[in-house]
Amino acid sequence: MMRALKKLSDRIGMICINLRYLFRVARVRRSPEKEALILCHSLEKGMGYSDFSKGHGKEKAKRLMDILSKLREGSYAKDEAVAVLKAYYKAQDDSASLLKLEYEHSSKGYEGGYSTIDMSEITKKIDxxxxxxxxxxxxxxxxxxxxxxxxxxxxxxxxxxxxxxxxxxxxxxxxxxxxxxxxxxxxxxxxxxxxxxxxxxxxxxxxxxxxxxxxxxxxxxxxxxxxxxxxxxxxxxxxxxxxxxxxxxxxxxxxxxxxxxxxxxxxxxxxxxxxxxYKDGAKCLKAARRPIKEIAIEIK
Ligand SMILES: Cc1cc2nc3c(=O)[nH]c(=O)nc-3n(C[C@H](O)[C@H](O)[C@H](O)COP(=O)(O)O)c2cc1C
Incomplete structure (x- = not known):
């Protein structure tokens, strides 16, 4: 009986702790940076697609342009958004939108868009x-x-x-x-x-x-x-x-x-x-690792 009561009170305690956490989470106001950075990422991904074509991502670019003014001047999110939009309008050959963007917003020299995998560079750097x-x-x-x-x-x-x-x-x-x-x-x-x-x-x-x-x-x-x-x-x-x-x-x-x-x-x-x-000669734990086969589970 006592054991069951203890179990029940532990469960209730755990639920209360998690509820408190969720209340704290619920109180957090979403930052305008959230939407801007997700749009930046989505536009960059679009530009990286092999089938990127005229009009691809148009709505997202428009939305990002609309919320630019909500981003704090000088913040990373603002500069990144401007950089990605610049790359996007260039890729779309949309010089009117590019001009408008450059006229209304300056950026701190970030580069948006995509680059290409250079295998000779990678081979050198992973050596x-x-x-x-x-x-x-x-x-x-x-x-x-x-x-x-x-x-x-x-x-x-x-x-x-x-x-x-x-x-x-x-x-x-x-x-x-x-x-x-x-x-x-x-x-x-x-x-x-x-x-x-x-x-x-x-x-x-x-x-x-x-x-x-x-x-x-x-x-x-x-x-x-x-x-x-x-x-x-x-x-x-x-x-x-x-x-x-x-x-x-x-x-x-x-x-x-x-x-x-x-x-x-x-x-x-x-x-x-x-x-x-680091202190030479200081003790540290051996902390052995699990065998690979216990971690890498290949399904054949
Ligand atoms: C999320 C996390 C929490 C950890 N917390 C502690 C801690 O509270 N006290 C401690 O001495 N080491 C802590 N460690 C270090 C681990 O004990 C250590 O990474 C593990 O034993 C493997 O040993 P190694 O890092 O020396 O390879 C923590 C490590 C991680 C990743």
Missing amino acids: IDFAGFVDARHSARDLSFEEINSDVVEEAVSMARMAPSACNRQPWKFYYSLKKDYCDVVRNTIPSQDFLQNIPYFGAITSDMSLFDSSETGQWDINGGIFAAYLALSFHSLGIGNCIFQISKTDCDTTALRRKFGIPDSQEIICAVGFGK
């Missing part, structure tokens, strides 16, 4: 020991306290932003600080683990829920997670050891973290990341 590179990465929980500067973090983020995302919306941000009081706030948000004191710097990866439709609930986690993996590898490529930390939606109180870093409610916190230069 690296990628298997060795990923094998040498380990979650690092004991790092050097030697100072690093924000240039190296930006270099890592610059590589990590090449991660793929749904409709190229790039919903991620990496809030980080090299100042102790800020890092302490992230450290204190992560459920207590002794070794956190052995990591000098911390940040948090977030994903912008306002860039997703209600039918895409939770997709922000996937996009943010892919960015996290890219960031971990990018740091590693620069000799910056790092460890991703789970920030549970239900068990972690992120109020102080949000307040200190100014993270709005519309940004979902995906995970925390501790980082710093």
Whole structure:
């Protein structure tokens, strides 16, 4: 009887936690950037089709043109939308629309449209020991306290932003600080683990829920997670050891973290990341991997 009651109360607790999450999600107002970036992506895809023809994507281009003024001047979404529309009107030989666009909106030099696969370029660039590179990465929980500067973090983020995302919306941000009081706030948000004191710097990866439709609930986690993996590898490529930390939606109180870093409610916190230069000789886990056959399931 007691067991059944406990089970029931656990279930109700879980439902309440999930309802609270859904209420928070429902309160997020969709950003005009969402529609603009989806239209940009759709137009670019259209231009890449072999059967791209006169009039292809006309309605989408018109809609994108109509909502341009809703986008913040100087924002990535605005500049990308202008760049994609320029490429589109050029591809359509529509000089009147191109002129109107260039007259009304300036862009920051992004290039829209499509490029072509250059196999000789790819062959050159993939000639690296990628298997060795990923094998040498380990979650690092004991790092050097030697100072690093924000240039190296930006270099890592610059590589990590090449991660793929749904409709190229790039919903991620990496809030980080090299100042102790800020890092302490992230450290204190992560459920207590002794070794956190052995990591000098911390940040948090977030994903912008306002860039997703209600039918895409939770997709922000996937996009943010892919960015996290890219960031971990990018740091590693620069000799910056790092460890991703789970920030549970239900068990972690992120109020102080949000307040200190100014993270709005519309940004979902995906995970925390501790980082710093690798420390030679520090211990790391073997963390053996499952056999390939348990992961790659070929259906014959
Ligand atoms: C989403 C995610 C959450 C993680 N959370 C923690 C954590 O809370 N504490 C921790 O010590 N390691 C954490 N890790 C690191 C994993 O323990 C580690 O990736 C795994 O054991 C494999 O080891 P390796 O990264 O050294 O190859 C996390 C990793 C991921 C991807």
